[in-house]
Amino acid sequence: MILLNVRTFKVGYVRTFDNPGPAVRFDDGGGAVDDAGLDRSSDVPLWRQLQQRLLRRIRAGEFDTTFPGELALAEEYGVSRQTVRQALRELRADGTLVAERGRQPRVAPAAEIVQPLGALYSLFAAVEAAGLPQRSVVRTLDVRADAVVSERLSLEGSTPLLYLERLRLAGNDPLALDRVWLPAELARPLLDADFGHTSLYGELHRRTGIRLDHGQEQIRAVIPTPAERAQLECADDAAALSICRLGTVAGTPIEWRHTLVRGDRFALTAEFSGRTGYRLVGTAATA
The missing domain is CATH 3.40.1410.10 (Chorismate lyase-like)
Structure with missing residues (x-):
């Protein structure tokens, strides 16, 4: 059966894509900005934007050795820790991140x-x-x-x-x-x-x-x-x-x-x- x-x-994935493609960033006026930028005028919630941006960085292998903590991500993206927690919660729910009580989150092994x-x-x-x-x-x-x-x-x-x-x-x-x-x-x-x-x-x-x-x-x-x-x-x-x-x-x-x-x-x-x-x-x- x-x-x-x-x-x-949900399916497993290989993070080493041949061409993962660049992450797209926008400022409030719709122009391109750096990796820390979030579109605060968008209808998409900030936590969802943050989740997608972290997912792209994970796909690119940026966090294979260590994954930043909540405070570091909040400072980098200019958002509250609650926004970071919601984004990380979704990444844990879909199996992208693994987190144990009292320990820093880490990227789950690729399947x-x-x-x-x-x-x-x-x-x-x-x-x-x-x-x-x-x-x-x-x-x-x-x-x-x-x-x-x-x-x-x-x-x-x-x-x-x-x-x-x-x-x-x-x-x-x-x-x-x-x-x-x-x-x-x-x-x-x-x-x-x-x-x-x-x-x-x-x-x-x-x-x-x-x-x-x-x-x-x-x-x-x-x-x-x-x-x-x-x-x-x-x-x-x-x-x-x-x-x-x-x-x-x-x-x-x-x-x-x-x-x-x-x-x-x-x-x-x-x-x-x-x-x-x-x-x-x-x-x-x-x-």
Whole structure:
């Protein structure tokens, strides 16, 4: 069984990116300033801005040996210790920092992704492990504009997006219809990739150096459209699971993904305990 969280997912990341990119700083008028600058006129809370700036510095390896204390960060960024505490609290909550009582926070050891996490992608690995080959039929791979998706990615409506649509098969039968959008400025090298039997996230990292480090998923039951039923080869009265995912890197939206999974081939089972709380387990039916 594959463990998943329908609300959020977290994956390990490699902090030594090929090109982590410069951190952007703004003054009150919108101009660039030094690393200590925070945009105090922004609607984004100061603690969130501080969290994102610290995350960029962590990604760049600046704090691999030591991490500064609350007072030092408050002085450097010109904010209250309460603002610093809130930023550090979020960094501890997502696993970026490790803090023990009475000790200085430190950057958590990096975890290298060996397999994309989440409901569908671990499901495909499980299908192969069970002896059922998985492959994809690429329906579309191009660059286009989509105002609705661009808004979800916090981009201008006319921004070029790389669009990939695949029919995912387990054995010889369709299992899911997978659609994904990424900013073309970052993902254009994927146009040369063969997605017949490869991981999107693996190709994204190999060709661009990008790894998603956080995101949110929403899973709900839906009735497929006639066109979707035809591609999935499911019965007229069969339901499906709709999985919407927003993936981010250092707080910046990078991926919008919609996956439609056949309900008769994929089940969700709930587990709960006092230690781990409530969680879901994904399982696949055999062909």
